[in-house]
Amino acid sequence: MIVVSSAGRSMIEMLGVLAIIGVLSVGGIAGYSKAMATLRLNRWRNDIVLLIANIQMMYITQRTYSGRWTGNSGQGDKDITASFKNLEVIPGNMLDENGVDAFGNSLKFYERYWNIYGTRLKIQFESEKGQNAVKSCKTLFDFVNLYPTLWEVSIDGRYKVCGHGAPADYSKNSGCKPLPLNWAEMSAQCKKCEGVKCRIFLLFDNNV
Numbered sequence: 730m731i732v733v734s735s736a737g738r739s740m741i742e743m744l745g746v747l748a749i750i751g752v753l754s755v756g757g758i759a760g761y762s763k764a765m766a767t768l769r770l771n772r773w774r775n776d777i778v779l780l781i782a783n784i785q786m787m788y789i790t791q792r793t794y795s796g797r798w799t800g801n802s803g804q805g806d807k808d809i810t811a812s813f814k815n816l817e818v819i820p821g822n823m824l825d826e827n828g829v830d831a832f833g834n835s836l837k838f839y840e841r842y843w844n845i846y847g848t849r850l851k852i853q854f855e856s857e858k859g860q861n862a863v864k865s866c867k868t869l870f871d872f873v874n875l876y877p878t879l880w881e882v883s884i885d886g887r888y889k890v891c892g893h894g895a896p897a898d899y900s901k902n903s904g905c906k907p908l909p910l911n912w913a914e915m916s917a918q919c920k921k922c923e924g925v926k927c928r929i930f931l932l933f934d935n936n937v
Contacts, residue, residue, distance in 0.1 A: 769831060770832075770864060770868065772831065773830060773831045773832055773865070773868075774868055776820050776822070776823040776830070776831075777869075777872075779820045779823075780818070780819060780820055780823065781876070781933075783818045783819075783820070784813075784818055784850065787816065787818055788850075788935060793848075794809055794812075794838075794840045794848070794850060805841070805842065806839040806840070806841050806851065807839060807840040807841075807842070808837065808838070808839055809838050809839065809840050810836070810837045810838045812838075813838050819836070824836065830854075832856065832861040832862070832864065832865040833856055833857045833859070833861050833862065833865075834854040834855060834856045834862075834865055834929075835854075835855045836852065836853065836854060836855075837852075837853040837855070838850070838851070838852055838853070839851040839852075839853065841932070846896075846899065847935070848935060849880065849932055849933060849934060849935065850932070850933045850935070851930055851931070851932050851933075852930070852931040852933070853928055853929070853930055854869060854928070854929040854930075854931075855926065855927075855928045855929075856922060856926060856927050856928075856929070857926060858922060858923060858924055858925055858926050858927075859922075859923060860923060862922035862923065862926075862927055863919050863920055863922050863923050865929070866884065866918075866919035866922050866927060866929055867915065867916060867919050869882060869929045869931065870882050870890060870910065870915050870919070870929075871910070872892075872931065873890055873891075873892040873893070873908065873910055874908075874910065876892065876893075876894070876933070877892075877893045877894055878892075878894040878933055878934040878935075879892035879893070879894055879931060879932070879933055879934075880892055880894050880895040880899065880932040880933065880934060881895060881903065881905050881930070881931075881932040882929065882930065882931055882932075883905070883929070883930045883932075884918055884919070884921075884922070884927055884928070884929055885927060885928050886930075887918075888906075888915075888918040889903060889904065889905035889906060890905055890906045890908070890910055890915065891903070891905040891906065891907055891908065892908070893908065894933070894934045
């Protein structure tokens with residue numbers, strides 16, 4: 730009697746197994762990529778938190794950002810980026826050799842002086858257009874819920890949200906949106922940074 734073995738696998742079964750492995754591999758890669766993107770965003774956000782803490786400690790110690798204001802008009806913005814770099818206020822791994830952060834933003838710092846409100850600190854994030862710009866924009870606007878001394882977050886002056894630290898008359902005169910933050914409205918504004926370069930400004934009180 731001839732016995733035919735059935736222990737082997739058919740071609741269809743093998744193709745089915747390969748298809749399942751392929752689906753699982755793609756899903757694993759997608760999940761890994763998403764996790765790494767989240768980790769990168771969290772690290773970038775933590776760098777900003779550390780940056781603001783460094784600025785706060787510097788101001789508490791010196792009671793100034795760059796020394797006495799010397800503007801001719803008595804008010805305006807004074808670029809103090811070089812001073813902050815020299816004082817090593819910016820976390821060491823936050824910027825690459827070209828002065829750009831993990832999301833493609835170049836940073837600038839300004840000492841803003843008004844005759845009415847005195848000296849304030851302005852941090853500018855200038856981004857290249859794309860998805861990273863949208864992510865960083867949304868993250869920066871969320872800082873209005875974190876810092877009570879944050880006066881304003883804005884996109885190129887066209888969309889502004891006032892923080893808890895802004896005086897009532899400043900909120901009224903500057904035309905910024907009051908809290909609570911309208912997430913849908915803010916997201917729609919940040920979405921525009923996907924197609925055009927954006928500058929995001931954070932304006933702080935002296936206590937940062």
